[in-house]
Amino acid sequence: MIPKEVEKILLKIQKPGRYTGGELNEVIKDKRSVDVRFAFCFPDTYEVGMSHLGIKILYSLFNSKPYIWCERVFAPWIDMQKLMIDRNIPLYALESGDPLCDFDFIGFTLQYELSYTNILSMLSLGGIPLKSCDRKGLEHIVVAGGPCVCNPEPLAEFFDIFFLGDGEKVDLEVIELYRQCKRENTSRIEFLRRAAQISGVYVPSLYDIEYNDDLTVKSINAKYGAPKKIVKRVEINMDDCYYPQSFVIPNIEIIHDRAVEEIFRGCIRGCRFCQAGYIYRPTREKSVDTICGQCRCICENTGYDEISLSSLSSSDYTQIVSLLEKLHEWASKENVSLSLPSMRVDGFSDDILSKLKSVRKSGLTFAPEAGSQRMRDVINKNVREEELISTCRVAFEGGYSTVKLYFMIGLPTETMDDVADIAHLAQKVVDAYYACENRTKGRAVKVTVSASAFVPKPFTPFQWFGQDTIECMHKKQWHINDTITSRKINYNYHDADTSFLEAVFARGDRRLSKALLCAFERGICFDSWDECFSLSKWLDVFSACDIDPAFYANRHRNFDEVLPWDHLDYGIDKEFLISECQKAYKNITTQNCREKCAGCGAAKFKGGVCYEKR
Amino acid sequence: MKNVRVFFKKDFECRYISHLDLVRIITRAIQRSELNIWHTQGYNSRIYLTFSLPLSLGIRSDCENFDIRLTDDAFDISDIPDMLNPFLPHGVKILSVSLPKYPYSQIDSALYQFKISSDDISNLELYSLLSRFIKKPEILVEKKTKRGMRTIDIAPSITEIKIEDFNDNDEDVVFSANLPAGSAENINPFLLINAISDFCNAEIYADITRKNIMMQGGAKFE
Numbered sequence: 001m002i003p004k005e006v007e008k009i010l011l012k013i014q015k016p017g018r019y020t021g022g023e024l025n026e027v028i029k030d031k032r033s034v035d036v037r038f039a040f041c042f043p044d045t046y047e048v049g050m051s052h053l054g055i056k057i058l059y060s061l062f063n064s065k066p067y068i069w070c071e072r073v074f075a076p077w078i079d080m081q082k083l084m085i086d087r088n089i090p091l092y093a094l095e096s097g098d099p100l101c102d103f104d105f106i107g108f109t110l111q112y113e114l115s116y117t118n119i120l121s122m123l124s125l126g127g128i129p130l131k132s133c134d135r136k137g138l139e140h141i142v143v144a145g146g147p148c149v150c151n152p153e154p155l156a157e158f159f160d161i162f163f164l165g166d167g168e169k170v171d172l173e174v175i176e177l178y179r180q181c182k183r184e185n186t187s188r189i190e191f192l193r194r195a196a197q198i199s200g201v202y203v204p205s206l207y208d209i210e211y212n213d214d215l216t217v218k219s220i221n222a223k224y225g226a227p228k229k230i231v232k233r234v235e236i237n238m239d240d241c242y243y244p245q246s247f248v249i250p251n252i253e254i255i256h257d258r259a260v261e262e263i264f265r266g267c268i269r270g271c272r273f274c275q276a277g278y279i280y281r282p283t284r285e286k287s288v289d290t291i292c293g294q295c296r297c298i299c300e301n302t303g304y305d306e307i308s309l310s311s312l313s314s315s316d317y318t319q320i321v322s323l324l325e326k327l328h329e330w331a332s333k334e335n336v337s338l339s340l341p342s343m344r345v346d347g348f349s350d351d352i353l354s355k356l357k358s359v360r361k362s363g364l365t366f367a368p369e370a371g372s373q374r375m376r377d378v379i380n381k382n383v384r385e386e387e388l389i390s391t392c393r394v395a396f397e398g399g400y401s402t403v404k405l406y407f408m409i410g411l412p413t414e415t416m417d418d419v420a421d422i423a424h425l426a427q428k429v430v431d432a433y434y435a436c437e438n439r440t441k442g443r444a445v446k447v448t449v450s451a452s453a454f455v456p457k458p459f460t461p462f463q464w465f466g467q468d469t470i471e472c473m474h475k476k477q478w479h480i481n482d483t484i485t486s487r488k489i490n491y492n493y494h495d496a497d498t499s500f501l502e503a504v505f506a507r508g509d510r511r512l513s514k515a516l517l518c519a520f521e522r523g524i525c526f527d528s529w530d531e532c533f534s535l536s537k538w539l540d541v542f543s544a545c546d547i548d549p550a551f552y553a554n555r556h557r558n559f560d561e562v563l564p565w566d567h568l569d570y571g572i573d574k575e576f577l578i579s580e581c582q583k584a585y586k587n588i589t590t591q592n593c594r595e596k597c598a599g600c601g602a603a604k605f606k607g608g609v610c611y612e613k614r
Numbered sequence: 615m616k617n618v619r620v621f622f623k624k625d626f627e628c629r630y631i632s633h634l635d636l637v638r639i640i641t642r643a644i645q646r647s648e649l650n651i652w653h654t655q656g657y658n659s660r661i662y663l664t665f666s667l668p669l670s671l672g673i674r675s676d677c678e679n680f681d682i683r684l685t686d687d688a689f690d691i692s693d694i695p696d697m698l699n700p701f702l703p704h705g706v707k708i709l710s711v712s713l714p715k716y717p718y719s720q721i722d723s724a725l726y727q728f729k730i731s732s733d734d735i736s737n738l739e740l741y742s743l744l745s746r747f748i749k750k751p752e753i754l755v756e757k758k759t760k761r762g763m764r765t766i767d768i769a770p771s772i773t774e775i776k777i778e779d780f781n782d783n784d785e786d787v788v789f790s791a792n793l794p795a796g797s798a799e800n801i802n803p804f805l806l807i808n809a810i811s812d813f814c815n816a817e818i819y820a821d822i823t824r825k826n827i828m829m830q831g832g833a834k835f836e
């Protein structure tokens with residue numbers, strides 16, 4: 001429902017359909033009939049947020065409970081934000097049109113660091129006090145889940161509760177506790193202290209941080225009976241895990257407008273730069289039957305004619321061939337197309353490739369991540385040049401002529417020669433095309449090289465590594481450019497400035513909340529959007545707050561330093577990460593979970609790949 | 615094969631859906647229903663679906679329509695609303711279905727209802743200003759044309775402008791007007807609102823509904 005005052009401005013802004021709700025399958029309840037109102041906030045635009053799987057799962061799950069009404073809130077774009085502020089219109093939820101301050105829970109999903117400023121602007125627009133210490137009474141409980149919760153410290157002052165790991169159960173347990181506390185009429189503080197006893201719940205206000213003179217963390221001290229270590233929650237049996245039967249169908253075009261089926265969580269690979277590869281351990285699969293049943297159900301209920309199978313590195317699904325065969329049989333009958341967005345192309349028969357929409361449409365995509373074999377050993381990225389070239393050759397013979405290659409620069413131990421090898425590898429792909437007898441005649445090959453700047457992340461073996469400075473990244477970017485000689489190679493690189501800011505917040509501590517607040521007050525938001533991001537504005541913010549961003553981004557840390565996220569336990573032993581880091585510096589690879597268990601610690605969750613027969 | 619004309623309502627939140635998005639939503643609903651629709655031939659085969667008169671963003675309508683072509687001549691078309699409505703958002707609702715009587719080229723005008731109000735002046739003032747406005751012999755507006763912005767007089771084109779009785783200052787001021795629509799001449803209802811806004815020297819909010827689509831001579835388009 002659209003508030004009356006909002007109707008007056010909708011025709012003055014771009015894409016008003018973002019702000020109206022009213023989609024097929026949106027859930028409308030009578031607010032008087034529920035105990036708990038939950039505002040699910042995605043700190044980015046409607047089009048981005050509506051494409052996200054997590055919000056679909058939790059929205060359905062919460063609304064499946066008669067006592068909860070969960071609604072959606074997205075960040076209004078700059079034009080809308082300005083009009084809302086000018087006219088004193090509070091940020092509202094799409095379903096009821098009610099302002100955020102009418103809600104019991106305001107829940108955010110933390111998907112990327114560059115969305116943090118949007119969180120503050122959304123809270124402020126919604127009339128919610130920004131700092132948790134300024135919120136009183138048993139209402140406006142501001143919570144968050146999602147991958148960035150593995151180091152939420154820069155946001156600690158603004159949130160009451162963080163959920164670690166899979167949200168399906170812990171969220172409901174906390175909501176249940178809230179109902180109980182409301183009935184008992186307890187204080188907010190009492191509620192938070194009790195919540196901290198639930199496994200997977202991190203209440204940041206119950207922890208004091210002490211710092212050393214050199215500004216590193218000295219100790220993290222739990223109080224009021226809060227656990228010393230907060231262990232993440234894991235849905236270990238994916239077949240029993242809640243999955244929605246239908247999605248809200250947007251009225252306007254969004255980024256990914258299609259059905260999504262999650263086929264497994266976690267990743268067996270252990271690429272050392274990849275945070276997702278560690279924090280979602282252990283790898284847990286849904287069975288083929290569950291997946292097929294859920295795909296059918298969602299397509300029937302939504303009418304989507306495209307379904308995308310979601311996971312990290314999808315081809316690692318143990319039954320991938322029989323899954324695709326079974327799905328294809330159903331999909332071709334129902335005129336549904338399948339796509340597997342994160343798939344390694346190697347090792348598949350042409351027959352299977354032809355059944356997948358993603359491959360048919362977008363050409364070949366590889367992520368070797370590094371140019372030289374040595375560098376790929378360092379990051380434990382198990383792609384060999386021969387494999388890549390031979391897969392390309394098969395594809396070229398099959399009529400393909402475009403290849404996209406994704407790389408990172410700024411990796412630990414990287415030299416200028418490693419960087420130049422990115423260009424050389426691309427050249428070898430070009431050469432492979434012209435060496436190919438059966439290529440499509442008369443068509444030129446196009447190889448696109450993308451290089452992004454590496455951001456060291458918590459809970460990876462590179463969590464101690466100081467990011468290359470922006471100048472150093474630029475040198476490397478130019479070096480690739482200078483090394484490329486062929487006009488068939490199209491080179492684009494991602495802005496190192498945003499990666500720098502990402503690195504600051506990814507491994508930041510609580511003192512950064514001052515910078516976030518200051519940035520928000522200066523109107524900084526939508527940092528993940530090129531048209532909004534400005535590094536110079538951020539550098540002004542840091543200097544105004546007397547914070548050296550290089551301390552967080554570029555400084556190499558010692559193994560014995562207390563890290564700001566040391567009280568959070570994602571099941572990965574620190575000793576394991578240290579040994580992985582040491583192996584990396586010696587160019588030694590580690591086998592994936594299915595080849596040989598590396599003993600990371602995640603076996604304590606008692607399931608998944610750790611207990612598969614090898 | 616037979617062509618069918620489907621009449622629908624566009625209302626509530628869905629009045630902020632662009633024409634392009636509306637086409638997507640209706641296409642999806644048709645695909646989801648079990649309707650057997652004829653597909654266009656050729657490389658990019660699409661379902662046969664055409665719209666008579668696209669509606670500007672923000673306007674409600676009781677009389678939108680599109681044509682589809684069914685493959686089965688014997689199909690009972692009265693089933694169509696119940697087949698499509700479950701797959702449409704509640705702001706888009708199929709009202710009725712019939713065999714097309716007239717071609718789109720016969721469309722000549724559309725009747726709109728306007729509910730207007732302003733934060734700058736009272737509704738009573740607005741009402742009296744509007745009463746004067748509709749008597750103006752000339753209504754000059756800026757209109758975008760192929761040759762850039764041009765000032766035109768829309769007064770001769772507006773017919774049947776009629777203000778409803780107004781008795782309570784809390785109520786919006788309501789009036790209706792018939793505006794040229796179709797391939798020959800087209801006047802966007804917001805042009806009229808802009809003219810009223812200029813005349814009143816106040817920002818006007820308009821809740822506009824397209825009530826009817828008409829042919830030359832005033833007969834209803836069916």
Ligand code: SF4
Binds near residue numbers: 281282598600601
């Ligand atoms: S315990 Fe072994 S098998 Fe399990 S996630 Fe860790 S490395 Fe992989």
